[in-house]
Amino acid sequence: MIRAIVTDIEGTTGSIRFVHQVLFPYARQHLGDFLRENAERADVAEQIAATRALAEAPEASVEGVIAILEGWIDADRKATPLKALQGMVWARGYEAGDFTGHVYPDAVKGLRDWKERGLSLYVYSSGSIQAQKLLFGHSDGGDLTPWFAGYFDTTTGPKQEADSYRRIAGQLGIPGAEILFLSDVVAELDAAAAADFQTWQLVREPNMVTGDHPQASRFDEISFSG
């Protein structure tokens, strides 16, 4: 009996194209100036320090940190300080109306239906919690944030480690077996299943790696008891 649904974003509720062709290039274009202008701001300084620590470059100048972060963007590295800073940069883009968060219409409908059925909805993405709230708050389908009971990012742990899902279940106070995790990435689904979560894989693109999880190309193909 499912009581809560935890969903990934990229490739699950929204398109990979939006993240890689809109969000990441926007962050790459604006990150440098954002850091130069705000390096002394407490929340920015904290992430600059975290970048230096993670890169084992304690002496890196702000320009050096920018170069490290741009390399991580190009490599799609899910580094927590990069994700925090990307969220701060994207805030300006959403607020200026430069783009809206892509959410598939079937995901909007599915989330609304599940919420109306009394299920608790959560997000677990490598994007920072700020970035998740921005995307769903400025989505193509309007402000969807009232539907979500909570958000998890890499500060809970990497998405491909079972312990991250055990922590999420612990924070929700719900056994893994009563939580459904949705993702397009088999390694994430394997980690969730190892923590006893139920799983469905979203296969929205051709030639995707698939595994042993039930598959759906749209949210209305997903079924479960609960």
Ligand SMILES: CSCCC(=O)C(=O)COP(=O)(O)O
């Ligand atoms: C929160 S929107 C940006 C998504 C992002 O930065 C990312 O790395 C995608 O991660 P996901 O875990 O949603 O596949």
Ligand SMILES: [Mg+2]
């Ligand atoms: Mg994904």
